[in-house]
Amino acid sequence: MELHVVIEGDKDLTGQLVRQLREAVRAGRLAPGAKLPPSRLLAEQLGLSRKTVNEAYARLTYDRVLIGRVGSGTFVAGKAVPQAPAPQRSDFAGADMLARWRGLHTPLRHAPHEGGSRFEYIGGAPDRKLFPQAEWRRCVMQALRESSRSRGLYGPTEGLPALREAIARHVAFSRGVRCGAADIIVTNGAQQAFDLVARVLVAPGATVAVEEPGYPPVRALFEGLGAHVVGVPVDGEGLQAERIPDGTCLIYVTPAHHFPLGMPMSTRRREALLARAEALGALVVEDDYDSEFRYEGRPNDALQSLDRHGRVAFVGSFSKTISPELRLGYLIAPPAINEAVAAAKHLVDWHTALPAQAALAKFIDEGELLKHIRRCHAVYAARRERLMQRFAADLAPWLELVPTQAGFHMAALARRTLDMDMLLKLTRRVDVGLYSIDGFYHFSPPRQGLMLGFGVIATEDIDTSLDRLRDILQQMG
Known part of the structure; x- marks a missing residue:
């Protein structure tokens, strides 16, 4: 150069x-x-x-x-000299759009101190120590060897055929999803799948329904695209389908493991949601982000498997089962939107990185993904069980766990009024990283509580960290 x-x-x-x-x-x-x-x-x-x-x-x-x-x-020579930020102009023709995107609230863009405590309960992060380094490295090296023999051209927008076929087999086996390889579009994480669906279905001003409380990045994405986003309350059975407003064109839900509270959507509510979507002519986006880790009760069918009218787009991710650093996800789009989504994907980024796709296809086909999920399941189940025991015992006067069957986070709701800001500051001082659920409420007053991710915390550290939490709660009265 x-x-x-x-x-x-x-x-x-x-x-x-x-x-x-x-x-x-x-x-x-x-x-x-x-x-x-x-x-x-x-x-x-x-x-x-x-x-x-x-x-x-x-x-x-x-x-x-x-x-x-x-x-x-x-x-x-010398040290770096900080550069003064360039002045922001306000005379761009798109100034209103810039202001909209700048003003979006994105609470999951973690501040530098978050995720850095000795005893860490950050949500959505799998245990890095469980990552199958040797198996993944072998698949990556094999994919790179095959890539070196290719012509070095762009790949198919929808994803490598081998990976699409592997995903189709995996979700049919693990989630009962009805699909073929042709229905699958490989994406850069689940977030791109949400973006692609919104691009082809949501016009500025269109009404989009999301869960309240719910996943902030999805709500912010829809708002950034100009949608009129409404929050639909959830209760112990999940989304209250009858409260989805008329005129809604897209409905986003997490039926297997509600984010952030954790309860599954009941069969009655699933049927009501599908009926309401059919009546509205709306698409339901099913975010199935971590349901591979299920601990008790009979498995619930994916919402997509109950759909008989092509109303559900199923979104999955390998961020929770393998690693968020891979940025690999997929969309199982109903026939009515599949071609439009593929066109949008082509124009946005052409295709997802091919060597990573090839490595993941081998990882799935050789049974490594299922073996890894089973290993993680055993570890997460033990952590979940210990959390449930502690919150049913000495922590019960202050916090109550929301019943959940899957995933690797739980929510603990406050039984009495707590100064949550003070609680989080005090626990961080003793090296315990806890996080409030306040930021997941947007359309209604938040309930007080904690989101307890148990993907990162070591099993042997749970009692020590919860002892510190209990002692602080006692001191706070």
Whole structure:
């Protein structure tokens, strides 16, 4: 890569080079410690004599802009200088749109201190120590070897056929979903699946229904696209379908494991939701984010498997079962929207990274995904059981767990009024990372409670951390 320097004419060549290099350092285009090209190479690139370049380097070295190291080369000297932020303009034709996106509330964009406590209950994060490094590495290396023999062209927008077929088999086995490989579109995580569905169905001003409380990034996404978003209350059976307003074109739900409270949607409510969607002509987006981890009771059918009218789009993710760093998810779209979603995916990013897709296909086909889920299930089940025992015993005077059957987080609702801000500050001081459910309410006053993710906390650390929580609650009265 060539250093970007523009020399005009044939006068004061050394001065021109000095000024441009000095400005590149000042503006941050040449960072402190960056190595400059050797004088011979830069002279050839710019069509200058080597003497001119050497003189420029010498002058900047004298001014302490550059520093020469014998046997190593010439480097930018000094420490990074913070750049003043560029002024924001308000005269863009799209200023209203910019203001809308800037103003969106995104509470799950975790602040730097979050997720960093010794005893951590952050939600949505699987246990990194359980990640099958050796098995995944083997699949990745095999995928890279095969990729090296390819023509290096773009891939199919919908995803690699091998991965789509593997996903179809996996969801049929684990969730009873009815689909074929042709129904599946591989996405960059579940969030892209939600975006693609909204792009093809939700016009500005259209009504979209979400759960209240619910998953903030989805609500914010719909608002950013200009939708009129309404919150539909949930109770112990899930979404109250009869309260979905007329004119709704899209309904977002988490029926297997409500986010964030955790209860499953009852069969009666599932049937009512499908009937209401059919009456409205609306699409239901089923977010099945972590239901592979089920602990008790009979398995509930996926909402998609109960759908007889092509009203449900099933969204899955490998962020919870494998790792959120992979950014791999999928959408099982009903026939009416499949082609439109594929067109939107093509225009947005063409396709999801192919080597990662190939590695995941092998990981699933060779049975590694199911083995990994079983290993994680045993660990998470033990953590869940210990949490339930503690909240039924010495923590019961203050907090009550919401019954749940799946996933790796639970919600604990306050039995009495608590100063939640103070509670979270005090627990963080003793290295216990706890999180309120306040941020998941948007359309109604929040209930007081905690979201307890048990994907990260070590099983042997649960009692120690909850002892500290109990002691603080006692001190708070």
